[in-house]
Amino acid sequence: MSDGNVGAGMSFGGSPWTGTLIEAYREQSPITYASKIRTPTLVMQNTGDFRVTVSQGFKLYHALKDNGVETKFIAYPIPGHNAADPVRQRDVQRRWIDWIEQHFNDRSSSQ
Numbered sequence: 001m002s003d004g005n006v007g008a009g010m011s012f013g014g015s016p017w018t019g020t021l022i023e024a025y026r027e028q029s030p031i032t033y034a035s036k037i038r039t040p041t042l043v044m045q046n047t048g049d050f051r052v053t054v055s056q057g058f059k060l061y062h063a064l065k066d067n068g069v070e071t072k073f074i075a076y077p078i079p080g081h082n083a084a085d086p087v088r089q090r091d092v093q094r095r096w097i098d099w100i101e102q103h104f105n106d107r108s109s110s111q
Helices: 004-012 022-027 030-036 054-066 086-104
Strands: 041-048 071-079
Touching: 030 054, 041 054, 041 086, 054 071, 071 086
Parallel strands: 041 071
Antiparallel strands: none
16 A cells, blocks of 8 residues: 555545455455466566555565466666656656567467
8 A cells, every 4th residue: 555545545435544444445456366367467666656665566576476477577766656757758668568569469460
C-alpha cells in the first residue's frame, strides 16, 4: 500500500486500516492474483517512487518468477512515480515496445 490509499479511500469507502476495508484493497492489488498470472510481464520501477515502492514491484516480480511466468524487473535509480526526464521516458517507452514486440507481436499474420 502507498500514499495512493488516501485517494483510493474515496473509492473504497475509507482507510484500509479500518473495519473490513482491507479486503477491498486486497482485491485491487495485482499481488493478490500473482499465482494466476501467466502473461509475460515486464516490471519497471523507480527506486524513489512514492506511489508504489520499489519493494512492491520486486515482490510482484518474484511472485511471478516463482510461478514460472516469464518476467523481467528493471529498476531506475530516480525519484517519482514516472520518469520526468526525456532520456528515461524514451528508455521506458523503448523497453515497453521491445517487450510487446518480443512477446505479443503476431508475426505470422503479417507475412
